[in-house]
Amino acid sequence: MIRLPLILFFSATLFSIGVYGVLARRNAVLVLMSIELMLNAVNLNLVGFSQLWRDLTGQVFALFVIAIAAAEVGIGLAIVILIYRNRETINVNEVNLLKW
Amino acid sequence: MTSQEYAFVVLALVGTVAAVRVVTAGNVVRAALYLVAALGSVGAIYLLLGAEFVGWVQILIYVGAIVILFLFGLMLTKAPIGRDALDNQSRGLAALVGLAILAGLVFLMQDAFGWSDPKVELAQATSEAIGESIFRQYVLPFEAVSFVLLAALIGAIVLSRRDEGS
Numbered sequence: 001m002i003r004l005p006l007i008l009f010f011s012a013t014l015f016s017i018g019v020y021g022v023l024a025r026r027n028a029v030l031v032l033m034s035i036e037l038m039l040n041a042v043n044l045n046l047v048g049f050s051q052l053w054r055d056l057t058g059q060v061f062a063l064f065v066i067a068i069a070a071a072e073v074g075i076g077l078a079i080v081i082l083i084y085r086n087r088e089t090i091n092v093n094e095v096n097l098l099k100w
Numbered sequence: 101m102t103s104q105e106y107a108f109v110v111l112a113l114v115g116t117v118a119a120v121r122v123v124t125a126g127n128v129v130r131a132a133l134y135l136v137a138a139l140g141s142v143g144a145i146y147l148l149l150g151a152e153f154v155g156w157v158q159i160l161i162y163v164g165a166i167v168i169l170f171l172f173g174l175m176l177t178k179a180p181i182g183r184d185a186l187d188n189q190s191r192g193l194a195a196l197v198g199l200a201i202l203a204g205l206v207f208l209m210q211d212a213f214g215w216s217d218p219k220v221e222l223a224q225a226t227s228e229a230i231g232e233s234i235f236r237q238y239v240l241p242f243e244a245v246s247f248v249l250l251a252a253l254i255g256a257i258v259l260s261r262r263d264e265g266s
Contacts, residue, residue, distance in 0.1 A: 001102060001104065001105075001219040001220060001221050001222060002102070002104050002105050002108050002148075002149070002219070002220045002222065003105065003215070003216055003217075003218075003219055003220070004213060004217070004218040004219065004220055005209060005210065005213050005214070005215050005216070005217070006105065006108060006109070006112070007108075007145075007149075007220070008205075008209045008213070009206065009209065010108075010112040010115065010116070010145075012201075012202055012205035012206055012209065013112075013116055013119075013202060014115065014116070014119055014138075014142075015201070015202075015205065016198040016199065016201045016202035016205070017116070017119045017120055017122075017123055017198065018119075018123075019194075019197060019198045019201055020123055020194050020195055020197070020198035021122065021123035023190065023193070023194035023197055023198070024123065024187050024188065024190065024191045024194035024195070025123065025186060025187060025188070026185075026186055026187055026188040027128060027179055027186050029128065029170060029173050029174055029177065029179070030123075030128060030131055030186060032170070032173075033122055033131060033132065033135050033170060034122070034123055036135065036139070036162070036166065037119055037122065037123075037135075037138065040138075040139060040142050040162075043142070043154075043158075044142060044145065044146075047146055047149060047151045047154055048149065048220060050151070050225070051149050051150060051151060051220050051221075051222070051223075051225065052218055052220045054223075056225060056229055056230055056233040057233070057237075059151055059153070059154050059225060059230055059233075060230065060233050060234055060237075060238050062151075062154050063153075063154060063157060063230075063234070064241065064242075064245050066154075066157060066158065066161050066162070067161075067245045067246075067248075067249055068245065068248065069162075069166070070161055070165065070166060070249065070252075071248055071249050071251075071252030071253075072252075073166050073169055073170070074169065074252050074253060074255075074256040075252050075255055075256055075259070077169055077170070077172070077173040077256070077260075078255070078256040078257075078259040078260040079259060080173060080177065081173065081176050081177065081260050082259055082260060084176070084177040084178075090177050090179075092188075093188055
């Protein structure tokens with residue numbers, strides 16, 4: 001048996017590392033990778049609680065989150081490649097056309 | 101501490117180190133390979149917890165498909181080498197926000213559970229049970245997710261293909 005707070009602590013660590021990556025990275029592909037870390041932290045919580053309560057809903061939801069993450073990465077990378085083709089850069093600092 | 105907890109702590113340490121390297125590596129391809137280690141250790145933790153189906157799906161989809169997609173994305177775009185070129189100027193502020201979120205979450209967790217209260221019993225959640233749960237209770241959300249995935253794939257193709265002629 002595993003104490004639940006250990007799982008929650010690891011998941012919180014992964015989430016804050018992901019937040020740091022999203023805020024500190026300038027390359028758009030690396031920002032997407034950090035978002036994946038945050039999604040994984042959420043999934044870890046879902047699976048941990050699902051195994052704690054013996055209720056499969058959490059695991060089904062984790063599967064849905066994985067599917068949505070795959071869709072998000074596909075669309076995100078398509079947009080990144082489009083930006084690169086038009087502007088020769090994928091630095092999120094320089095893509096500021098819509099910034100007020 | 102039980103032996104499963106030792107195994108969990110080892111996997112969690114590997115995952116944490118790999119995740120830190122993902123957000124600090126100076127080379128984008130190395131960051132993607134560290135992402136494999138981080139996601140793989142999370143998948144191994146799912147297997148350790150007894151969620152075998154989610155664990156193998158994690159390894160297949162994340163390590164097998166999403167990281168390959170990232171590597172293709174890196175291949176098609178040009179990225180400089182070095183942390184200073186890949187990070188922006190507000191690294192200190194970002195670290196501060198990350199640590200603040202970690203502190204807040206840990207405070208909330210130990211406020212809600214304490215440090216040793218609920219113990220997760222490690223019993224297998226079989227693929228059969230998950231399949232029944234998906235196709236009995238969650239058929240409609242499942243179909244919605246498949247539709248979203250289809251729309252995303254078509255959208256990605258439409259976005260990234262070159263316009264010919266016009």
